[in-house]
Amino acid sequence: xxxxxxxxxxxxxxxxxxxxxxKKEGYVVEAVGDGRSALEAARRLKxxxxxxxxxxxxxxxxxxxxxxxxxxxxxILMLTARDDEIDRVVGLxxxxxxxxxxxxxxxxxxxxxxxxxxxGRLLREELGKSNEAAPxxxxxxxxxxxxxxxxxxxxxxxxxxxxxxxxxxxLFFAEHKSHMLSREFVLERVWGWDYVGDSRTVDVHVRxxxxxxEKDSAxxxxxxxxxxxxxxxxx
Ligand code: CA
Numbered sequence: 009x010x011x012x013x014x015x016x017x018x019x020x021x022x023x024x025x026x027x028x029x030x031k032k033e034g035y036v037v038e039a040v041g042d043g044r045s046a047l048e049a050a051r052r053l054k055x056x057x058x059x060x061x062x063x064x065x066x067x068x069x070x071x072x073x074x075x076x077x078x079x080x081x082x083x084i085l086m087l088t089a090r091d092d093e094i095d096r097v098v099g100l101x102x103x104x105x106x107x108x109x110x111x112x113x114x115x116x117x118x119x120x121x122x123x124x125x126x127x128g129r130l131l132r133e134e135l136g137k138s139n140e141a142a143p144x145x146x147x148x149x150x151x152x153x154x155x156x157x158x159x160x161x162x163x164x165x166x167x168x169x170x171x172x173x174x175x176x177x178x179l180f181f182a183e184h185k186s187h188m189l190s191r192e193f194v195l196e197r198v199w200g201w202d203y204v205g206d207s208r209t210v211d212v213h214v215r216x217x218x219x220x221x222e223k224d225s226a227x228x229x230x231x232x233x234x235x236x237x238x239x240x241x242x243x
Contacts, residue, residue: 011125014055015039016046016072017087018064026059029114030121043067050076057083057124059117060104062093073102077172083124083200087112106201120201127200147182149243152221152230154182161221168220173198177213178221181231181241190238207237214239 013030017023018041027039040049042065050058058076062069073084086104105127106120147154151164159175161168170178180198181189191207199209218225234240 010034010036011056012036012038012053013121014046014049014053014058014082016041016043016058016064016069017061018042019061025114026117029118030059033118033121035121041065043069043072046072047075050080050082054080055082056128057085057121059085059087059121061087063089070102073104077102081128083128085117085120085124106199123200147179149182149185149230154179163221170217170220174213174217174220177210178217181239185241185243188234188238188240194239210239 013035015023015026015030015037017026017039020041023039023041027037030037038049038053038055040046044066046058046060046064047067060069060072064072069086073086076082076084083105084102086102086107087110088107089110091109105124108117108120145156147156153162155161156179161170161175161178177194177198180194191210194210195201195207214231215225218228218231222228222230230242232240232242
């Protein structure tokens, strides 16, 4: 199956280099140079992955990601120019699947692209399996319930507003209850980062989850920190 990648980059030479290298890998590639064209192209192509620059004419990459997140499940790999954008990129606001800080090497970019596409394939396979096996499966931990069919989490009967990555992280914890999970393992499985990534991403999402599911997020009893670099879900 040929995977489709949309490149959104306004700098012509970088756009061309990205397109050239991704086509060489066998992907179907389309490239645009501004935010509005990005929306139009994404809706038409339904790409598997979007390489999205932040500073763009018309509409910036943050806004493009926010709009497309609601419409499609394409992986979003953002290109940032500044370190201070990273928290917004991986955070609640945008929820990109991964990011690269400019300048980056093509080798690095290809590795990230492959990791995201592989993660997407695995996710679709798992979804297919769980839909067949258990159409209405719910995982319950005392007053916390995760409805896998509706991708909905309730606490004491109230539906929690979780962002997609918070949901995936909680589900991952729930499926590995009582196991100590290193940050690297969580990054690899939930974010698809098969390299030594920035483990701050995990910590930030754990902090947000704790604020939503713990009685007192300062003294967590559900997602506990394990000395030596990881977390354990206690239920
Ligand atoms: Ca730019």
